[in-house]
Amino acid sequence: MLKSLQIEPEKCTGCLQCEMACSYENEGVFNPSKSRIKVFTFHDEGRFSPYTCTQCTEAWCLHACPVEAIVYNAETGSKDIVDDVCVGCKVCTIACPFGTVNYNHDSGKVIKCDLCGGNPACASACPTDAITYVDSEHTGLDRMRLHAEQNLPQ
Amino acid sequence: MAWTQNVLRVNLSQGTCIKEPLNMVWAKQYLGQRGLATKYLSEEIDPKIDALSPENVLIMATGPLTGTMASTGGRYSIITKSPLTGAVACSNSGGFIGAEIKNAGWDMIIFEGRAATPVYLYLENDSAELIPADDLWGRSVWDTDEELHRKYQDPLLRVATIGRAAEQGCLYAGVINDLHRAAGRSGVGTVMASKNLKAVAVRGTKGVGNIKNPIAFMKATVDGKKVLADNAVTGEGLPKYGTQVLMNVVNEVGAMPTRNMQEVHFEGADNISGEAMHEPRASDGKPNLTTNAACFGCTIACGRISTIDQGHYSIQNKPEYWGASGGLEYESAWALGSDCGIDDIDALTYANFLCNEDGMDPISFGSTLAAAMELYEMGMITPEQTGGVELKFGSAEALTKMAELTAKGEGFGKELGLGSKRLCEKYGHPELSMTVKSQEFPAYDPRGIQGMGLAYATSNRGACHLRGYTVSSEVLGIPEKTDPLATDGKPALVMAFQDATAAVDSAGLCVFTTFAWTLEDIAPQIAAACDGEWTAESLVETGERIWNLERKFNMDAGLTGKDDKLPKRLLKDAAKTGPAKGRVNDLAKMLPEYYSLRGWTPDGVPTQETLDRLAI
Numbered sequence: 001m002l003k004s005l006q007i008e009p010e011k012c013t014g015c016l017q018c019e020m021a022c023s024y025e026n027e028g029v030f031n032p033s034k035s036r037i038k039v040f041t042f043h044d045e046g047r048f049s050p051y052t053c054t055q056c057t058e059a060w061c062l063h064a065c066p067v068e069a070i071v072y073n074a075e076t077g078s079k080d081i082v083d084d085v086c087v088g089c090k091v092c093t094i095a096c097p098f099g100t101v102n103y104n105h106d107s108g109k110v111i112k113c114d115l116c117g118g119n120p121a122c123a124s125a126c127p128t129d130a131i132t133y134v135d136s137e138h139t140g141l142d143r144m145r146l147h148a149e150q151n152l153p154q
Numbered sequence: 155m156a157w158t159q160n161v162l163r164v165n166l167s168q169g170t171c172i173k174e175p176l177n178m179v180w181a182k183q184y185l186g187q188r189g190l191a192t193k194y195l196s197e198e199i200d201p202k203i204d205a206l207s208p209e210n211v212l213i214m215a216t217g218p219l220t221g222t223m224a225s226t227g228g229r230y231s232i233i234t235k236s237p238l239t240g241a242v243a244c245s246n247s248g249g250f251i252g253a254e255i256k257n258a259g260w261d262m263i264i265f266e267g268r269a270a271t272p273v274y275l276y277l278e279n280d281s282a283e284l285i286p287a288d289d290l291w292g293r294s295v296w297d298t299d300e301e302l303h304r305k306y307q308d309p310l311l312r313v314a315t316i317g318r319a320a321e322q323g324c325l326y327a328g329v330i331n332d333l334h335r336a337a338g339r340s341g342v343g344t345v346m347a348s349k350n351l352k353a354v355a356v357r358g359t360k361g362v363g364n365i366k367n368p369i370a371f372m373k374a375t376v377d378g379k380k381v382l383a384d385n386a387v388t389g390e391g392l393p394k395y396g397t398q399v400l401m402n403v404v405n406e407v408g409a410m411p412t413r414n415m416q417e418v419h420f421e422g423a424d425n426i427s428g429e430a431m432h433e434p435r436a437s438d439g440k441p442n443l444t445t446n447a448a449c450f451g452c453t454i455a456c457g458r459i460s461t462i463d464q465g466h467y468s469i470q471n472k473p474e475y476w477g478a479s480g481g482l483e484y485e486s487a488w489a490l491g492s493d494c495g496i497d498d499i500d501a502l503t504y505a506n507f508l509c510n511e512d513g514m515d516p517i518s519f520g521s522t523l524a525a526a527m528e529l530y531e532m533g534m535i536t537p538e539q540t541g542g543v544e545l546k547f548g549s550a551e552a553l554t555k556m557a558e559l560t561a562k563g564e565g566f567g568k569e570l571g572l573g574s575k576r577l578c579e580k581y582g583h584p585e586l587s588m589t590v591k592s593q594e595f596p597a598y599d600p601r602g603i604q605g606m607g608l609a610y611a612t613s614n615r616g617a618c619h620l621r622g623y624t625v626s627s628e629v630l631g632i633p634e635k636t637d638p639l640a641t642d643g644k645p646a647l648v649m650a651f652q653d654a655t656a657a658v659d660s661a662g663l664c665v666f667t668t669f670a671w672t673l674e675d676i677a678p679q680i681a682a683a684c685d686g687e688w689t690a691e692s693l694v695e696t697g698e699r700i701w702n703l704e705r706k707f708n709m710d711a712g713l714t715g716k717d718d719k720l721p722k723r724l725l726k727d728a729a730k731t732g733p734a735k736g737r738v739n740d741l742a743k744m745l746p747e748y749y750s751l752r753g754w755t756p757d758g759v760p761t762q763e764t765l766d767r768l769a770i
Contacts (some may be wrong), residue, residue, distance in 0.1 A: 013393075013455035015448035016250075020223045023361060024372075030222050031257060031361025033310070043333065044477030046444030046459040125223070127379060127453035 002077045002136040005113075005120060009049035011130035014041055018050060021125035025116055034104065036113040037122045037131070050131055052122070053100040053113040055079060061112070064095030077136065078115040086110060156218035156365060156683035157181055162260050162282055164275060166349050167208060167267030171275075171282035176261050182686045183769065186217035188244050189660035189700035191233035191262060195242065196703060198264075201711035205237040205341075206348040208268035214255065214314070214354065215263075217662020218684050221256030221362035221450075224375045225382055226664035228253045228450025236340040237348075238325045238518070238573055239591045239616040241708045245328060245342045246620070246659055247314075248449030248457075249335030254312040257358025269350035274302075274315075277356045287352040294318055294511050294561075295330040302355050315353035316343040317512030322563020323347075324571030326518035326594070334480025334510040335449065340593060340615050343513050371682035378667075378675050379453050385670035387630070392456035392666065393446050395428030397484035400597075400625075402427050407629055407638060408732020409602030410488070411595065413495045413547045414524035415588045415721075418599045418729045422497025426487050430499055431458065437465045442499055444478045454666060458482060462507070466500040468554045480510050485619070488597035489520025490557075494527060495547035505557040512561035514571075521594035522574040523556055525586050526566075534581045540566045588724075591616035591717050600720065600739040601729040603628050605636070605644040607739035608748060611718045612648065614704035620665060622651035632669055639733070641740045645748035653697030660700060699768040702752075702760050706770065715758025718745060 019035035027034045037052035059079045062070040069085035070092060086109040092101045093110060101112040113120075115133075123133040134141070159176040177194075184190040191213040203209040212234040219227040230252030236243035255263065258279050272287040290298050295317040302313050312332060320327035320343035327343035328336045337343075365371045382388040391399040404410050405423040412420040424430060431443040440461065448455035460481025462469050469475040482490075482502055486509065490502045509516040523545075529535045530545035537544065541559075543566070545552050559567025569577060574594050578587035588595045593616025600607030605624035613621040624647050628638035636647060654673055658665050661680055673690035681688040708717075724739045749756060753764035760770075 013446060013448035013452075013457075015452050015455060016450055017223065017225075017453065020451065024223065027361065028368075029361030029363035031359070032253075033257065033359040034361060043479070046447075046461070046478030048445075048447070127225075127383065128455075 004136040011128045012048040014048035017125040018122035021121035025121040060095040061092035076115045076118045080114045162263045166269040185660040187215045191215035205235040212265045216256045220662030221253040225453040232337040232342040234345045238341040243340035245337035247337040249332035250450045251312040251331040253450040254356045274353040319512045319514040320347035326515040330513045338515040374678040387669040396456045396458045398428030400484045408734045409599040411599040414528045420492035425497040426491045468504040486516035489517045493524040498550040501550035508557040518594040525574040602734035603638045608744045641743045656700040657693040657697035
């Protein structure tokens, strides 16, 4: 079964455990500035929202890459950067409409979410289930259940 | 490891920023943050100096777990000599700047001297620069934060700054980071202002690595987070109600200090409680509480983000206060609320916003206003002095007006900025000041919770709930229930809480974890991250060492055992209602035993033998 990251901003407290988990998994240090998932704070509204790559089927980044350094991972459905091939031209960072591919100054390559190979560290670390890893074909299941419950016969 | 092993020394007189290695011998003795910075402070200044002189140093210190995945590992403290108390000041704050300092590659920043004109520190990884801040001086915390973000066009910049209260000499001004997290107590902001240091702006992209045993660390921190999630206080009560979960609980226990601690029960507590913050209001159907919020790395998320009713008199013509910001914690709700006899939740939230906006400690401000209200009702303070404001208990208008004035150091606010002790002395009634070592009380009446009386009297930074929170045991039954009205066993209980808390603070963790965690949960996290042998026992010893070093600093500064006292009101005037009716605090029964357990002389001085045992 193919799975997707599901993000429910209303559950997020802005603690950044996901950013630390992501950077630790991928860079070996706790470093929010190198995280592939970012939590945004909307201060005056009192809201938090994590955001990361949605793993588009027709991925702009993949098509834009001039050296074919972004490849489709059939096992997880993610679009992965092949570091050895990436030349750091950043065209993919421009191509992505959502801004979720970013340049890493330290390595000279780009970084993006690769679903940690099928076991995303951000979802494991999230203390409030604002980030979960669920069946790609049923990301709406919880909301469907909620509405189904509201429609239960009295 | 976990320490970056780098200290940034900023000499404001000379305008220099120099990198030096962390003293690792001290780090292994004092762990980090509160403990380690107190060691630096003790070694670098004469405790007798004037706290507002250039000879004082101000240290912003992280702990070894700050910036890591350990839950709540985002904390930093400001350590200096306090202008309010003359004792050691150590004010702890959450938010995000502590982790940012660590991410930039620093364990601590030591500020010495005094800049000739206002400056701020801009710190980006290894690059540290003092920049003129003439254009920021005279501006609020919120304004300064916005201006620095505008200037650097960097949304991820983290800012800690003083507001106008500190600049105007308010003796309980704090340093606010991330808009509404506060190193609030003891006037650390006043010291920062005396150094002409307006702000510290930090951006760190290095990350925190250097973990001794990463696999063991990840396991220990995951285990720790599960304990927090499964606990009723840290997993349910605090996320839902914040520290305000305590308002109704403490009121029922009969330990809610009310109207300058004249009473121990507040009839309006229901209206300003954590539960009340969830109630939809009549005007717009929205509750006071917008959301709970976490500090860096915290899986508890007790923080309150609130809005004020837009129709409320205090802000109806001030749209700049219509957005969400840091809401009421239990301490601010108590100090601004029940201690002043006020149950208007919107007025309290507005006054709390002002405390954040201009950087003043709401506990000390509220308590000082409460003392002023008592003096006013006695006729010692008159409308002539207050600019015509009726300073009566229960008056929300008096609260909001005085908060506006004190935040800016204007009118009668200038006098309120002196703190309760100096204010009451000035108006001829020192006995009305509810303080220990000149610092105002927090929200637990020691007539109804006996151990807290001893904790307040012996606290190294003056009256404070966060040095030895025996409320945990005496009210909540954590780790085990003791009778709040009994004195037996309290000296040992207070000492155990004081030592454990000193160790938790020094690790860079939040003391609220200890509602669920014991040192047995914390030690494996520190041991996996840091060089050296860290066990629950060694943490207790580290905590005891820190406590005694702070005590020694205070003794060297000129304080004595005679300063371990409570106001007469709490020792002579019995509680009028509730479970503690008829009781006073029996400090005299507890203090000698406490001194003896501590290995101090009957006068409260640490003996040479004790200092030697702890290698101080």
